[in-house]
Amino acid sequence: MRNSITAFVFIIFCLLPIKYVVSSEIGGEIFQDNCSGCHTIGKGNSVGPDLSGVTIRREENWLIRQIKDPDGLVEEKDPIALQLLKEFNMPMVALGLSDEEIKEIILYLKNIDNNISQESTSSTALSSRYILTIIISILMIIFITLLALKVGKKNVDIK
Numbered sequence: 001m002r003n004s005i006t007a008f009v010f011i012i013f014c015l016l017p018i019k020y021v022v023s024s025e026i027g028g029e030i031f032q033d034n035c036s037g038c039h040t041i042g043k044g045n046s047v048g049p050d051l052s053g054v055t056i057r058r059e060e061n062w063l064i065r066q067i068k069d070p071d072g073l074v075e076e077k078d079p080i081a082l083q084l085l086k087e088f089n090m091p092m093v094a095l096g097l098s099d100e101e102i103k104e105i106i107l108y109l110k111n112i113d114n115n116i117s118q119e120s121t122s123s124t125a126l127s128s129r130y131i132l133t134i135i136i137s138i139l140m141i142i143f144i145t146l147l148a149l150k151v152g153k154k155n156v157d158i159k
């Protein structure tokens with residue numbers, strides 16, 4: 001009984017990183033459908049600014065507001081919004097996305113930015129995804145060893 005609970009918890013733990021990856025794919029789709037008409041990521045400015053590195057140069061709360069209610073930022077005379085308006089000669093429109101969808105997009109942009117900054121700072125550093133895999137493998141070895149020890153003990157008991 002205890003073994004099956006341990007196994008269950010272990011499987012859930014293994015599935016966590018998968019959810020993380022899938023989640024950023026959803027964000028990518030929302031971006032393709034709603035944003036890619038005016039924005040590129042790393043291919044230069046189009047109607048709006050290139051969004052490469054945007055999660056590094058802006059605060060997350062500011063990004064949420066910019067996506068959710070860009071007019072509100074301009075009305076408040078937010079200095080960054082006014083500067084962008086001047087530079088691109090047109091305001092961005094609110095797209096009516098839900099908070100959940102906005103979160104997915106920001107997660108997607110963050111994933112891209114993290115990969116870029118990792119590549120440019122150190123190409124030899126293990127990416128966090130590899131580290132997760134290694135930790136999971138180690139846990140798996142410990143788990144299997146413990147299981148084997150238990151089975152071994154049972155055999156001794158029978159004798």
Ligand code: HEC
Nearest residue numbers: 034035038047048049066067084085088090091092095105
């Ligand atoms: C109709 C064209 C258009 C669409 C569609 C659009 N944007 Fe924009 N976006 C702009 C323009 C123009 C600006 C710059 C002027 C401004 O901020 O109002 C901008 C600015 C931004 C900024 C600020 C960039 C910076 O350098 O700080 C972010 C972030 C952003 N957009 C994200 C998005 C996201 C995410 C979507 C999709 C949900 C999206 N935009 C859809 C036109 C668009």
